[in-house]
Amino acid sequence: MRKLVESTFVTLDGRISNPQDWSPPYWDEEHSAYASKLLFAADALLLGRATYEGFVQAWPSRSGDPYTERINAMPKYVASHSLTEVTWNSTILDGDVASAVAELKAQPGESILKFGTGELDRALIANGLVDEFHFWVFPVLAGTGQSLIEGIDVTHLELVETTPFASGIVVHTYAPV
Numbered sequence: 001m002r003k004l005v006e007s008t009f010v011t012l013d014g015r016i017s018n019p020q021d022w023s024p025p026y027w028d029e030e031h032s033a034y035a036s037k038l039l040f041a042a043d044a045l046l047l048g049r050a051t052y053e054g055f056v057q058a059w060p061s062r063s064g065d066p067y068t069e070r071i072n073a074m075p076k077y078v079a080s081h082s083l084t085e086v087t088w089n090s091t092i093l094d095g096d097v098a099s100a101v102a103e104l105k106a107q108p109g110e111s112i113l114k115f116g117t118g119e120l121d122r123a124l125i126a127n128g129l130v131d132e133f134h135f136w137v138f139p140v141l142a143g144t145g146q147s148l149i150e151g152i153d154v155t156h157l158e159l160v161e162t163t164p165f166a167s168g169i170v171v172h173t174y175a176p177v
């Protein structure tokens with residue numbers, strides 16, 4: 001069975017909105033190496049609609065390095081109630097998203113990497129489908145924006161690993177209890 005691994009950027013005050021505005025000053029070799037480790041351990045991406053729409057605006061026009069080539073080539077599964085068409089080697093998940101993701105996890109292959117948090121997480125967490133959470137905590141306070149994961153029931157997690165970077169980022173890896 002494949003693992004579903006979530007990777008999410010978050011500020012010290014628990015905000016996830018607009019990481020493109022507050023995270024770039026911390027992108028360095030350690031950041032790139034950790035991101036590559038996650039990406040190259042996966043053979044598919046799972047994205048919610050908002051993350052897909054942001055990524056599809058940025059990634060397809062890039063090329064020239066192994067990370068970019070990998071992310072562009074990978075199959076992508078998009079959870080959306082409103083999209084009717086996708087590009088960038090993507091497929092819209094039909095029907096019940098929890099059932100569709102469970103079917104993806106049952107297929108042979110490497111991990112499925114999910115970027116971002118939002119509405120999709122409520123269904124994934126409620127159905128016990130996330131195997132690992134990688135919360136990249138950035139040393140920045142945003143003050144406003146969407147909270148990390150809103151509207152879920154109390155969910156206990158076990159700390160599996162903590163990875164500090166010289167830049168001040170700390171990645172906390174958690175698994176469901």
